[in-house]
Amino acid sequence: MRSYNNLYEPMLKDDYIKQRFLDASKKKKNRNDVREVLDNLDEHTELLKKMLIEELFIPDYHKPSIINESSSKKTRRILKPHYKYEQVIHHCVIGRFKPIVMNGLYEFSCGSIPDRGVHYGKKYMRKWLDSYDRKKFFVLKMDVHHFFESINRRILKRKLKEVIRDKRFYRLLCILIEHDKIALVAKNLTDAGVEINAEQTKRLVGCIAFDDIFGALEVLKEIGITGEMFGKLKIIIEQIRKGAPLGYFTSQWFGNFYLKALDHYIKEELHAEHYMRYMDDMVILGKSKKKLHKMHRAIEIYLNDKLDLEIKEDWQVFRFEYPMMKDGKPVLDEKGKQVTKGRMLDFMGFQFHHDRTTIRKSNIESARRKANHISKQDKISWYNASVMLSYMGLFKYTDTYNYYIDYIKPKINVKKLKKIVSKHSRKENEHDRLEKGDRNTDGQTGRNRQDIITINGVSA
Numbered sequence: 001m002r003s004y005n006n007l008y009e010p011m012l013k014d015d016y017i018k019q020r021f022l023d024a025s026k027k028k029k030n031r032n033d034v035r036e037v038l039d040n041l042d043e044h045t046e047l048l049k050k051m052l053i054e055e056l057f058i059p060d061y062h063k064p065s066i067i068n069e070s071s072s073k074k075t076r077r078i079l080k081p082h083y084k085y086e087q088v089i090h091h092c093v094i095g096r097f098k099p100i101v102m103n104g105l106y107e108f109s110c111g112s113i114p115d116r117g118v119h120y121g122k123k124y125m126r127k128w129l130d131s132y133d134r135k136k137f138f139v140l141k142m143d144v145h146h147f148f149e150s151i152n153r154r155i156l157k158r159k160l161k162e163v164i165r166d167k168r169f170y171r172l173l174c175i176l177i178e179h180d181k182i183a184l185v186a187k188n189l190t191d192a193g194v195e196i197n198a199e200q201t202k203r204l205v206g207c208i209a210f211d212d213i214f215g216a217l218e219v220l221k222e223i224g225i226t227g228e229m230f231g232k233l234k235i236i237i238e239q240i241r242k243g244a245p246l247g248y249f250t251s252q253w254f255g256n257f258y259l260k261a262l263d264h265y266i267k268e269e270l271h272a273e274h275y276m277r278y279m280d281d282m283v284i285l286g287k288s289k290k291k292l293h294k295m296h297r298a299i300e301i302y303l304n305d306k307l308d309l310e311i312k313e314d315w316q317v318f319r320f321e322y323p324m325m326k327d328g329k330p331v332l333d334e335k336g337k338q339v340t341k342g343r344m345l346d347f348m349g350f351q352f353h354h355d356r357t358t359i360r361k362s363n364i365e366s367a368r369r370k371a372n373h374i375s376k377q378d379k380i381s382w383y384n385a386s387v388m389l390s391y392m393g394l395f396k397y398t399d400t401y402n403y404y405i406d407y408i409k410p411k412i413n414v415k416k417l418k419k420i421v422s423k424h425s426r427k428e429n430e431h432d433r434l435e436k437g438d439r440n441t442d443g444q445t446g447r448n449r450q451d452i453i454t455i456n457g458v459s460a
Contacts, residue, residue, distance in 0.1 A: 004166065008172070011095070012053060018041055021044065025038060033083055033084060054198065055172075055202055058183070059179035060081065062080060065077070077246065091249060093172060101253050101257045105260060110277065128274040137320055138320065139343075139345055140282075142282050143280050144311065145310045149242065151254065151258055153241060160174075171206060171209060177254070181241055182205055185208065185233055194225065203219050213238055220233055258307065261306070265302055273286045281347065283347055289317055289319070322342050323338050324340065340354065349363050358398055359394050359398055366391075375411040375412065385417040
């Protein structure tokens with residue numbers, strides 16, 4: 001297994017940090033908090049750099065936002081980290097962590113991976129289904145129960161430690177993993193007006209991140225925490241928490257890293273004929289129903305024993321949809337429609353049939369509602385325009401284009417939507433170009449900034 005070192009030091013370069021500020025600002029440059037940072041980029045770069053050098057980053061406390069997804073009828077808890085400086089820290093980390101995840105990542109691990117979205121997955125799934133050429137085959141479909149919420153943090157940290165040799169980088173990853181525990185302790189100390197110096201802060205955060213309960217409690221005693229407050233913080237620190245939060249840029253990368261070994265186990269040890277994973281949703285195709293049932297049992301054991309995860313109870317093994325034939329001719333129903341048996345595959349928002357690929361009905365309805373909403377707006381936001389264009393991409397590359405022609409196209413002006421998105425993109429790109437130009441000039445802003453910078457309330 002390859003190990004990685006020298007990951008932290010490259011993050012301290014000014015150009016690297018500035019680029020991460022720009023990366024994190026994409027699609028939100030009109031926000032006041034983002035605008036303020038970008039207008040004083042040198043100053044904020046210096047501050048963040050000092051924070052990283054002195055290892056004084058502390059995650060902020062966030063109340064979760066509850067999102068109800070109409071398409072899946074699921075309720076999700078979303079955390080929204082602040083742009084200054086949490087989101088930028090996440091981008092700094094992923095800039096160095098991404099190659100580690102991508103190295104050896106299974107070819108058909110899709111979802112939250114650059115260039116491996118739904119269209120990539122659909123292309124290969126369609127190819128696999130067609131390769132059976134009407135021969136009898138079966139589908140094993142399953143997904144992990146509450147995947148992101150169930151990630152065992154100690155297992156994740158152990159897996160990270162096996163490949164990451166840079167102690168400072170590993171420490172920062174652990175801080176992001178234990179973000180909520182650290183943030184809650186920091187909030188309680190701040191609300192109580194407790195004074196804690198930079199060295200004590202660094203030790204306390206590190207102990208919590210590394211699950212050193214005794215060390216963390218010793219720091220609390222050192223700074224004079226006693227009585228009820230000590231008991232309250234002790235409970236927080238001792239609590240074993242699970243999960244990577246939805247809404248954090250790092251979570252999707254932690255999730256794919258966590259499941260890397262599972263992909264290779266399924267493909268190389270279980271010898272799955274065709275296997276695809278879309279985040280925590282898995283599909284395996286095979287000619288033997290018995291073998292697929294056996295694979296399911298093996299995967300269930302692996303997930304439970306190695307990753308502390310569970311398969312949802314609604315897993316299925318079924319024969320894929322096939323047309324009924326009689327005397328070499330297709331059997332038709334009373335309406336003249338071809339009669340089929342077996343089941344279609346619902347995966348990644350698509351419905352794969354034996355002879356076509358369509359969009360999931362809930363997504364079709366969402367697209368129709370979005371089109372109706374846009375048709376009633378005098379001023380269309382770039383967000384709504386981009387969402388609608390994304391839906392159009394789904395219609396274009398599936399066998400549901402006629403639905404788009406009949407129900408979506410009359411409601412929208414495609415040229416207008418493209419113009420809105422294009423204008424927004426030009427603004428984003430122009431700002432990035434100017435920022436890069438400023439960095440290449442001799443007269444940089446921020447030369448007269450103050451020499452003393454306060455980090456997390458502590459003067460450096």
